[in-house]
Amino acid sequence: MIILKDLLSIKNYLAQPQKRELITGFVPTMGALHQGHIDLIKQAKKNCGLVIASIFVNPTQFNNSSDFQKYPVTIEQDIYLLEKAGTDILLIPSVETLYPEGTAGLENYELGYLETVLEGFYRPDHFQGVCQVMSRLLKSIQPTRLYMGQKDYQQCMVVKKLIELISSSTKLVTCATIREEDGLAMSSRNKRLGIIAREKAIGIFRTLVFIKETITKGALDSVKKEAIKLLSSYDFKIDYIEIADADTLELIDRWNDNQKIVALIAAFQEDVRLIDNMVIAS
Numbered sequence: 001m002i003i004l005k006d007l008l009s010i011k012n013y014l015a016q017p018q019k020r021e022l023i024t025g026f027v028p029t030m031g032a033l034h035q036g037h038i039d040l041i042k043q044a045k046k047n048c049g050l051v052i053a054s055i056f057v058n059p060t061q062f063n064n065s066s067d068f069q070k071y072p073v074t075i076e077q078d079i080y081l082l083e084k085a086g087t088d089i090l091l092i093p094s095v096e097t098l099y100p101e102g103t104a105g106l107e108n109y110e111l112g113y114l115e116t117v118l119e120g121f122y123r124p125d126h127f128q129g130v131c132q133v134m135s136r137l138l139k140s141i142q143p144t145r146l147y148m149g150q151k152d153y154q155q156c157m158v159v160k161k162l163i164e165l166i167s168s169s170t171k172l173v174t175c176a177t178i179r180e181e182d183g184l185a186m187s188s189r190n191k192r193l194g195i196i197a198r199e200k201a202i203g204i205f206r207t208l209v210f211i212k213e214t215i216t217k218g219a220l221d222s223v224k225k226e227a228i229k230l231l232s233s234y235d236f237k238i239d240y241i242e243i244a245d246a247d248t249l250e251l252i253d254r255w256n257d258n259q260k261i262v263a264l265i266a267a268f269q270e271d272v273r274l275i276d277n278m279v280i281a282s
C-alpha cells in the first residue's frame, strides 16, 4: 500500500498512463476504522483495479468543536487494517494541504431541501463541510466509483447531488450498513461509549426494528409516539425519529404502503451522538 500525503501527489500518481486505464474505487473515511469501513474496501476491490482510501478528519463538517476534538484517532491500526484489506493507495492529507487558503469563507453548495431537514437541520453547515472536502477529493482523484455507507443515508444523497453539481463522472455506490452482533450500527463514535452506554446504545436499532415491524398504512403519529417512548427507555436524548420518503427524504406523517420509506434516528447516548436508519420497503 502506498501512502500519499497531499492531493497533488495522488493526482500525479493517477495520471501515469498505466494507472489511467484502471477502474478506480475510492473510499473516503475519517479514520478510527471498523468493519463497516473495511467492507467498503472489500466492495471496491470486487469491481475496481485500483482501490484508494483516504483518512481525513474534516474540521469544516463539525458544527460542534468538542465532537471534533474528541473524534477518535487510531492511525496505526487503520493503516494495518487497510493494508490487510488490500487497499492500493491511502491518502492522509493534512488540513493545510486540503485547504491551502484556510477553512474560513469556503465555497457554498446549493443543496436545497436536503440541507434543511434531519442532519441538515440539527447540524447546520455540516453538509457544506462534507461537500467542501468531497469536492476537493473527487476533483483530484476522479475515481470511477465512490463507495459510501447507507449508515449515513442523507450524506449519500448529498454526495449524489454534489456529483451532479460539480459535473463529475464518478458513480456513487451505496453499501449496506454493517452492524455489531446485537444490531448496533458500527461507528467510529461507538469507541467513545462506556460499558453501560454501549449496552443501552442497542436502543436505536431496536427502535428501528420496532418501527419496521409495527408500521401500518395510514397515519404515523402513533408509531412515532411509541418509538419515542421506546428509545427514551434506553436513556437516549432524541434529536429526531422521523419517517421519510426513501428517494426524496420528504418527511411523511401518513403512509400509503406503496411508497418506499426510510426511518431515521439521531440521538445522544450520554454525550455521544449516534445516527442510524432502516429502509422500509412496501
Ligand code: AMP
Residues within 6 Å of the ligand: 028, 029, 030, 031, 036, 037, 039, 040, 147, 148, 149, 150, 151, 152, 175, 176, 177, 178, 179, 185, 186, 187, 188
Ligand atoms: P466516516 O469515517 O464515519 O466518515 O465514514 C466513512 C464511510 O464509511 C462513510 O461512507 C460511511 O457511511 C461509511 N460507514 C460508516 N459506518 C458504516 C457502517 N456501519 N456500515 C457501512 N458503512 C459505514
